[in-house]
Amino acid sequence: MIDIKKGYSLKSKNSFGLDINTQCFVEASTLDSISFSLNYASYSNLPILILGGGSNVLFTKDYNGLVIHPTIKGIEVTEDATDSIIVKVGAGVNWDHLVEWSVLKGLGGLENLSLIPGNVGASPIQNIGAYGVEAKDTIVKVEGLSIPSKKIIALNNSECQFDYRNSIFKTELKNKIIITHVNFKLSKKPTLVTHYGNIEEEISTLGERTVDTVRKAVINIRKRKLPDPAELGNAGSFFKNPVVSIETFEKIKRSFEKAPSYPVSDSTVKIPAGWLIEQCGWKGKKVGNCGVHKDQALVIVNYGNATGSEILNLAEQIQKTVLDQFSVELEMEVNVV
Ligand code: EPU
Numbered sequence: 001m002i003d004i005k006k007g008y009s010l011k012s013k014n015s016f017g018l019d020i021n022t023q024c025f026v027e028a029s030t031l032d033s034i035s036f037s038l039n040y041a042s043y044s045n046l047p048i049l050i051l052g053g054g055s056n057v058l059f060t061k062d063y064n065g066l067v068i069h070p071t072i073k074g075i076e077v078t079e080d081a082t083d084s085i086i087v088k089v090g091a092g093v094n095w096d097h098l099v100e101w102s103v104l105k106g107l108g109g110l111e112n113l114s115l116i117p118g119n120v121g122a123s124p125i126q127n128i129g130a131y132g133v134e135a136k137d138t139i140v141k142v143e144g145l146s147i148p149s150k151k152i153i154a155l156n157n158s159e160c161q162f163d164y165r166n167s168i169f170k171t172e173l174k175n176k177i178i179i180t181h182v183n184f185k186l187s188k189k190p191t192l193v194t195h196y197g198n199i200e201e202e203i204s205t206l207g208e209r210t211v212d213t214v215r216k217a218v219i220n221i222r223k224r225k226l227p228d229p230a231e232l233g234n235a236g237s238f239f240k241n242p243v244v245s246i247e248t249f250e251k252i253k254r255s256f257e258k259a260p261s262y263p264v265s266d267s268t269v270k271i272p273a274g275w276l277i278e279q280c281g282w283k284g285k286k287v288g289n290c291g292v293h294k295d296q297a298l299v300i301v302n303y304g305n306a307t308g309s310e311i312l313n314l315a316e317q318i319q320k321t322v323l324d325q326f327s328v329e330l331e332m333e334v335n336v337v
Contacts, residue, residue, distance in 0.1 A: 002026060002033050004040060004066070013069065014054035015117055016302050016311065017233035022049075022063040029071045029092065031152070034145055034178055041066045048147075049337065050178055052091065053118035056126060056235050057335045060308035070121055072180055075101055086140060088183050091121025095128075098184075103215045108190020109138040111214040112199075115222045117229055117236065121179040125169040126333070127162045131218055132196035136162035141183040142169075147176050164270075165240050165333055197221070225296045233302030234293065238315055239273040239330040252326055273322075273330055274298035280321040287314050312336060 008025035011017060024046060028034040041048045047065035051057065072090035075098060079086035085107065089098055095118050099110045112133035122128070123135040124142045136157065143154045161168040169177065190211050194200045202217035203209055227234050241262075249269050252259050256279065261269040277283065277297040284294035289306035291314070293299040300311055300318075319330045 002028075002036050002040075004037075008067070010051070010054070010059065010063075010067065013051060013067075014057055014059060015229035015233060015235050016058060016306075016308070017229075017304075018059050018302070018306075018308050020059040020062055020308065022065070022067040024066040025069065026066065027069045027071050029073070031072075031145065031180060034068065034070065034180065035150060037066065037068045038145070038147060038150060038178075041068075048175075050175075052122040053095070055117035055229065056122065056333070057337060058235065058308050058311055059337050060312055063337065068178065070119075070178060070180065072121075078183070083189055084185050084187050086183055086185050088143075088181050089120045090181060091119060091144075091179050093120045094118075095120055095123060099215065102186050103211050106190075106211060107186035107188065108192070108211050109133075109184065109186045111190075111211040112193055112196075112218055114215045114218040120182050124160055124162070124167055124179065124182055126165045127167050129165070131199055131221075132193045134162070134164075136160070136167075138184040138186060139182060140185045142179055143181040143183070144177040144179040147178065152180075153177065164243075227293055227295075227299060227301055233304075233306075234299050235334045237273070237298045237333050238300045239277075239298060239318075240333045241270045241273050242276075242328050242330060243268050243270050244328055248327065252328075271328065272298070276322045276326055276328060276330070277318055280318070280325055282318055282321070287317075290314055292318070308336075 005025045008022050010022055011019045026037045028037050049067050051067050051069050071092035073092055074090040076088045077085050078088045095116050098120055099114050102110045112131040116128055124139055128135045141154055141156055146153050192209055192214055199217050202220055203213050206213040206216050243264050246267055249261055260275055261271050264270050274297040282292040283297040285292050288310055289303050290311050293301050322328055322330050
């Protein structure tokens with residue numbers, strides 16, 4: 001039986017730890033229960049919000065609608081070839097649980113994405129990425145329930161229109177699909193990706209180069225830099241790394257000789273937003289009940305009692321100073337509700 005809860009607090013369901021109430025809340029562990037929830041929302045004339053692990057969302061006020069929290073479980077091997085396997089994974093599976101599962105089996109593809117908070121269902125939406133790897137590199141198919149037609153749909157990798165922290169699920173299909181399963185192709189003969197930052201150096205302290213040591217290296221690096229949401233509310237990177245023209249970057253370099261960048265195309269580069277924010281003096285700064293993390297300026301943290309509006313306000317101040325100082329617009333990565 002489906003249990004629609006009324007006047008439910010989402011404090012434990014968002015990684016900023018914001019005490020926000022939703023008019024109605026439902027955990028949906030099957031396709032049928034998702035369908036039922038959608039019908040309930042139509043019948044009751046309630047807007048809906050799909051909430052996965054809650055690790056990339058900033059609530060600024062109570063939600064007057066139905067929050068659907070998909071909890072579909074399961075990691076099922078659907079194809080087993082000589083060099084690779086395909087796994088169909090439920091949207092409600094914890095992301096790092098999947099990564100750990102794959103690494104324990106010696107399968108390659110997800111190890112660089114270790115310890116990213118959130119659930120599998122959200123991984124294609126913003127094409128999660130870290131240490132030189134993105135979810136799009138292993139996703140072969142995304143399945144879900146179309147909200148308008150209530151039919152099951154499936155999109156292959158190219159149909160998902162993946163891009164840096166972006167996909168069709170953030171554009172054309174935004175609020176039009178509830179992702180139920182994601183299918184990944186994992187390699188039995190892993191090619192390790194270790195060029196990013198100091199991964200290689202970290203691995204050398206851990207022993208043999210395997211998916212397991214890559215995972216351990218990533219975990220060590222993340223733990224040193226990124227706050228644990230269970231201890232200090234946060235949503236990982238708050239902003240995307242901006243892509244700017246070479247001319248804009250050259251201008252910045254005239255004043256900041258050592259400005260970091262990654263090439264994107266012949267005419268554009270990506271600048272780490274954390275660097276821009278740090279240059280503006282924000283790193284480690286506390287403003288009321290929130291602030292900018294002391295070890296990674298891209299992360300905004302809740303020191304305990306911040307409201308969503310306070311956090312949004314801080315984010316907007318950061319955007320303004322970066323625009324004033326560098327003429328670069330920072331786009332929020334976190335979804336503001
Ligand atoms: N930097 C600073 N100051 C800072 C932070 C970064 O100067 O406070 C500069 C340094 O030059 C550093 C460079 O930025 O070398 C890159 O920093 P880092 O390796 O920490 O990566 P990032 O670009 O800041 C991105 C992702 C992270 C991901 C890391 C590692 C985005 C928006 N963020 O951050 O993703 O873990 O790379 O691959 O692309 C997330 O999305 O929640 C997330 C944490």
